[in-house]
Amino acid sequence: MVDIAATISALTGSLEVIKAIRDTNHAYDKNELKAQMADLYGNLADVKMALSDAHMELKERDQKIKELTEHAELQGSLITINGYKYDDKDGRPVGLPYCPQCEVAENKLYRLTLLSDTRSRCTNCKNGFPVAADGNVHPEKTNT
Numbered sequence: 001m002v003d004i005a006a007t008i009s010a011l012t013g014s015l016e017v018i019k020a021i022r023d024t025n026h027a028y029d030k031n032e033l034k035a036q037m038a039d040l041y042g043n044l045a046d047v048k049m050a051l052s053d054a055h056m057e058l059k060e061r062d063q064k065i066k067e068l069t070e071h072a073e074l075q076g077s078l079i080t081i082n083g084y085k086y087d088d089k090d091g092r093p094v095g096l097p098y099c100p101q102c103e104v105a106e107n108k109l110y111r112l113t114l115l116s117d118t119r120s121r122c123t124n125c126k127n128g129f130p131v132a133a134d135g136n137v138h139p140e141k142t143n144t
């Protein structure tokens, strides 16, 4: 996280050094001027680093906003049948549903891939589900 207050402080320090050099009535001695310039350089280097960090943070934030917006738009276009979310086309499910486990665990939607007429599998978490592209759940038969 960029420390905005420290960045403003470094920039203020830089401006004070520049003002001191500008407003002086006497000629700076070479060592004094070198020391002032070293302070100025250090302050401006801090400002540059802080701005670079801020740039990266804004890029990451923009990417996160984009992902969340796309996720929200996708969520709004889904139809839920028997607890599984499908793409919605005119109120009917299209294609295979998304993995309900990954949606809860990662808040991401991974479309299942078809294993058989009645089973699908998530390519992310590798779990199998008793659903198919027809929007029906096909409970596994038990031998009890």
Ligand SMILES: [Zn+2]
Binding pocket: 099, 100, 101, 102, 103, 110, 122, 123, 124, 125, 126, 127
């Ligand atoms: Zn999954």
